[in-house]
Amino acid sequence: MMIDIFISPQRYIQRKNLLEEAGQYTSSFGRRPFIVGDSVVLSKIQAVLVRSFQQAGLEPHFELFGGESCQSEVDRLVDVISQGGYDVLVGTGGGKSLDTCRFVSTRTRLPYIAIPTSSATCSAASAVAVLYEKGIRRGTLSGKGSDLVLVDPEILAKAPPRLFAAGLADTLAKWYEGRAVIETVQKDVPTCISLELSERARDLILDKGFEAFRDVKKGQCTPAVEEMIEVAILLTGIISGLGGTKIRTAAAHALYYGLGVLEETRRTFHGELVGFGILTQLVLERREPEVKSLMEFFSQLELPLTLEQIGLGGVSPERLKLALEATCKKGSSIHNLPFPVGIQELREALLTVDAWGKAITG
Structure with a gap:
């Protein structure tokens, strides 16, 4: 029996107003952070990040994300980093931006910090990233997880409710797809635990997902919302890591x-x-x-x-x-x-x- 799994992320922190401490946590990895995000995301979080980075004595550079997780965008960001001498990569936003940054981190060998601004995918806590070209998958990277994930649930709760709901559906797939394939694979302890966790994630979503969705629609960051964010990002990332190639x-x-x-x-x-x-x-x-x-x-x-x-x-x-x-x-x-x-x-x-x-x- 062979076990081949990736556990990601190395560290996950979730609490309200966490981005005010982003500089403190980033300083453990480098002094010149390279922050990637689209214009919508940066309009919401850049001010607090600038303040936090400056308080920690860091020299941040903010780079607009091109909008697609594709090879040309990865190449562009790698070139900018190599010319600027940055020493830590910070990805912000949703799945496309965070996946792109995971590829860039692998190429540049920089430490990678993920700051998700929605719970639509588990990309921040996943060890898998996907490249696309005109909407079609062209490549997959497995094994590079985030060194640190910083989650401010109040920011995620302000994302469109549609994104919140999409993240719950994506998480549910871990159970429904995992259950379907489990009988065709050789089981080991991580595989079985992964499936058990995916079933638990399903139960939590079916129990509290609608309540949390209603709260998000009201603009409220309640305990139910925070719990669903944990499930959609952290728990799903752990499930993916433990399941490896078996819980497919x-x-x-x-x-x-x-x-x-x-x-x-x-x-x-x-x-x-x-x-x-x-x-x-x-x-x-x-x-x-x-x-x-x-x-x-x-x-x-x-x-x-x-x-x-x-x-x-x-x-x-x-x-x-x-x-x-x-x-x-x-x-x-x-x-x-x-x-x-x-x-x-x-x-x-x-x-x-x-x-x-x-x-x-x-």
Whole structure:
């Protein structure tokens, strides 16, 4: 038996007003931090970071993120860092920015601090990062986690509620996909613990997720919100690390990557497409009662339940086939399911989810 896992991050801190101490924590890694973030994110946190870094005697440089986790953006940031002599990398924002910074950290060998501003993905605490090109996955990095994650829940609670809900759906995939593939892999202690933690994460979300979502919509950072942030970022990152390559993705993430070939879906968040993929996978597994129960929960979180809600309301059969072919191609994680899935089966499952979703949404 062989165990090959990545545990990330090395340190995780979550508390209100934490960014006021960002300089103190960053000074343990370097004196010239290179901070990456988009204009929206930096408009919210740059002032407090500048103040904190200056108080710690640091010389920060802020660099605008190009907007996509792609090879050209990684190359650009690596060049700027190499010319400027910076000694610690700080990624801010959401999954694309944080994934990009993980690739940059690997290339430059700089310590990496992640400051997420939403809980839409677990990227801040994950040891995996993905590169895209025009919305299509082109590369994956495994094994480089954050040296430090700084989470101010009040900042994350002010992010759009839609991002919050998407993060809960993405977290739920750990259980639904993990359960589907567990019988096909050789089990070891980390694998079993990973699956148990994913089940616990599911239970926590189903119990408190809607309450937390309502609080976020009211602009409140309540204990329920803080707990869901912990689940969506920290716990999910630990689950991914312990599960390694054994607790793998299945149909939910395969469909996310497959649908990514269609430009119509690119305004739909990662977790929203993954959530739709969970429902589709459950249909493929013939778990009808579970599908319908989860759909009711997703409806409470205002997550998409129909093809129209993920941008495919008027998609032609030919274009939909492109996404189905991408989802079912050789090497796709849909083939991690313990039974074969082809284009026709996947099409029927998608249309079933769409029909059931329409019955709920009206």
